[in-house]
Amino acid sequence: MPATLFHRFVLTIGFLSLFHVAYSAAQHRSYLRLNELDFTHLPLDVIIQAFISLFVIMYGVMNVAGDFKEIKASAELENRFWETFKNVPSFYTFSHRGRFLNPSYSSYKGDDE
Known part of the structure; x- marks a missing residue:
C-alpha cells in the first residue's frame, strides 16, 4: 500500500502529540518544583x-x-543457482600488478601486440 497524504498527516499528528506529551510532562515537573511538592x-x-x-x-x-520483506534468508536465495554463489562481482579485480610484472601484458582484449 503506497503512503498516502492521509497516512503522512496521521504520522505528523502523532509526532506533534508526542511532543506535546513531553512538554506537558516537563511542565508538570516544573509545577511540582515551584510548589515544592514530591513527584509521584x-x-x-x-x-x-x-x-x-x-x-x-x-x-x-x-x-x-x-x-x-520476509525475514527468511532463503526467500531471496530460492531463485539462484549453485554456480552463481561463487560468482561474486565485488571480488573482481581488473587493476592488478600483472601489468607491471610482465612487459607484454595487455589489459585490453583485442589488443594486437
Whole structure:
C-alpha cells in the first residue's frame, strides 16, 4: 500500500502529540518544583495521551514505510543457482600488478601486440 497524504498527516499528528506529551510532562515537573511538592507520577491524561500518540505513530509508520520483506534468508536465495554463489562481482579485480610484472601484458582484449 503506497503512503498516502492521509497516512503522512496521521504520522505528523502523532509526532506533534508526542511532543506535546513531553512538554506537558516537563511542565508538570516544573509545577511540582515551584510548589515544592514530591513527584509521584504523571497525571493520567498525560499517560493516556502518550499511549494514544504511540499507537498513532505506529499506525502511521507501518503505512508510510511500505511493504515489508520476509525475514527468511532463503526467500531471496530460492531463485539462484549453485554456480552463481561463487560468482561474486565485488571480488573482481581488473587493476592488478600483472601489468607491471610482465612487459607484454595487455589489459585490453583485442589488443594486437
